[in-house]
Amino acid sequence: MMYYSRLRLLGVAGICLIGVLLCLPNFLRSPAPSMPWRQIHLGLDLRGGSYLLLQLDLKSLEHDRLQSLQDQARQTLLDHSLGYRDFVRDDVTASLSFAPRSDAERDAALKAMQSLPPVVPNEFATSEKDGRIVLTLQHEAMLARAREAVAQSIEIVRRRIDATGAIDPSIAREGDDRIVVELPGVSDPERIKSLLGTTARLTFRLLAPNPSVASPGSTMLEDESVHTQVAVQDHVDVDGTDLTNAGAVIDQQSGGWAVTFQLNSAGATAFANVTRANVGKRFAIVLDNKVIEAPNIISPITAGNGQITGGFDARSASDLALLLRAGALPAPLSVMEQRTIGPSLGAASIHAGVISLLTGLLLVIVFMVLFYGRFGLYADVALFANLILMVAILSLFQATLTLPGMAGMLLTLGMAVDANILINERIREEVKRGRAPLQALQAGFDRATGTIIDSNATAFLAHVMLFVFGTGPVRNFALTITIGIVTTLFTTLLLSRLLVVRWYALARPKELPV
């Protein structure tokens, strides 16, 4: 029948009321911090700010692990007093191989390799090939390690950004090896970019016996304090992961800036052992494969703290201290994409979006009244409810709204009245065929419903695809349209129908205004 049950009436009215209530937090201040106050967030294009897409260098992660595994393997062979020849590291196949000193020692060497502790389960496979022993990193395990590394990087990126005082940053994983950073209100991301672009891996290593030439087990690195190349041993004596604190200070002796650090007990012990055994030798402080300085060890350092003086100024000293406190990234991060929107452009975009939305809405409303009279007016009421419901759903999910998102809302409103047009045209046809008003209404609504669902389903599919494959603002556009299609079905199939039915029940017209 054409009469809505009271329950249905209350249901529709209830949903509209809830919609209005959900919209309110966007326009009012939260009365108390404890109240759930869900609002739509403005996108960076409206609010102004910076967007950075960072990529973690997984290759270098693999390279580092291979190097440390080689270190471990050598040490283990040494501990078991097993000899080896021709130890090769191959980054392309992600493997290590060496030849045992003699066939007699082969089984013992293989066993020693199998006993090496893996960082993740099944990290590497040990095998024998052409008389050589081969250790190969496993792809699956490396993927697991990469996932872990991205999660770890996100944490460190967050700490570094928080330390700069940026307000409301958003840091999220994207894909396998990428991190998206959004910084509202930051219109000059240069400092944050350079902070994130530094791996900040601090190591303390001895120089090679002859620091001017590379020998097995050492690598030539740039010494930044004197701008020459020095050979530094690959073996890491103390690692930055053992740091507990760091700070920028003014050096008492030179009057320049320096960075002090404090090691935990394990680090302090290792530091004490190395400095005790190597008094008089040079000890390199290496940051990201560059030697900051390589002072002589004058006396053993047992307290577990020290100072780095490497030609810093106030800014670089405090940045380094910040980086050391936040911890090193597991692998280098590089910026792949950067977008910055200044605050004035953001404000102009909000203005443009709101003006367009209001003008568009007004044009559609006027057109509908002219084209359909009273039923057009009902369609306009439904249209207004549609806008409220869209805002309500976006607020409920605390979604982000961008300029393309606002365009999506407006186009949804343009498309939404299509359902009303279909219904009204159908009713009109039924009237022309000589049906009585009630039957014409009934037939009009019933027949148009199938068409409305079919036509919205295709648009829905197209925009779901856009949401799946799109990125950034385009995704937001697809989101608002997809939400809009759902709210459209509600407002046209339930709300505007309800309005027409109520009007009919009250007015009992002899003919329909179509």
Next chain:
Amino acid sequence: MLSRPLFRFVRDDRRINFMRGRHMGLIVSAVLSIASVILFFQPGLKLGLDFRGGIIVEAQTPGPADFGKLRAALDHAGIHPDAVQAFGSPRDVRISINAPEGADREAQTQKLVDGVKSAISTAEPGTQVLRADAVGASVSSELFRDGLLALGFSLAMILIYIWVRFEREFAISAVVTLILDLTKTIGFLAITRFEFDLVMVAALLTILGYSTNDKVVVYDRIRENLRKYRTMPLRELLDLSINETLNRTLGTSMTVFLAALPLALFGGSTLTGFATVMLFGIVVGTSSSIFIAAPLLLLMGEKRLRKETDAG
């Protein structure tokens, strides 16, 4: 005032013989689409930053911009922009640079952006950076791939949906019509030199969704009439169906057009291109619903659709 509609696009009893012009319509459409495909290759689309990679910096100088000075400052910094141009007011400057080549091009791209910003703020103190974007080459090719995937999958989903809900002839004519619509829109993009970027892909998909919606309504009516008038020749039946739905086709086109119009007028640089292409797409989509989709159905389904309903 509310008791009657104030106007209609066409009188309800009007019967326009659209099928008479079907060959003309198909030929015009085919010619336009072929021309568009040629335009797509020569001169081609103007790729936006999203798809070509590189950097764009938009800035507002405190006074009217001195382009010579800005160019000199950039040159001094060792930066060779591909374009330094005005946009909007005389104070607005846009500097664009294509993605650098070479091994560490990703890092280079990101460095350039900071170089440009510092060069212009030195040359014109007080300059406000409105927008600074840098997209690396690998990201841009991924974005391009994703954009094409979104388009391809959408077309496939539409094909499947119409095939399931209607019949094969309907699905194929719809997708052929959509491809014709899409090529024309791409031709329009090539002529107007609007930048083809992610937002444009969204515009194309919206046009696609909207145009399908339009076709579905006409097809729905054709299907209904096929059941209702069992003996009417297909040609006559298509004409009847188009005429019956004509007011709704034009009415809906009008509301979407009215909604997109303010975006084209006041939407600002991000949305003007998008909305203008939308407006073009609405006109093309509406006319193809009338002049292309139904004639294609006549061409493909003359025998099958009628015979099947005769039998059933």
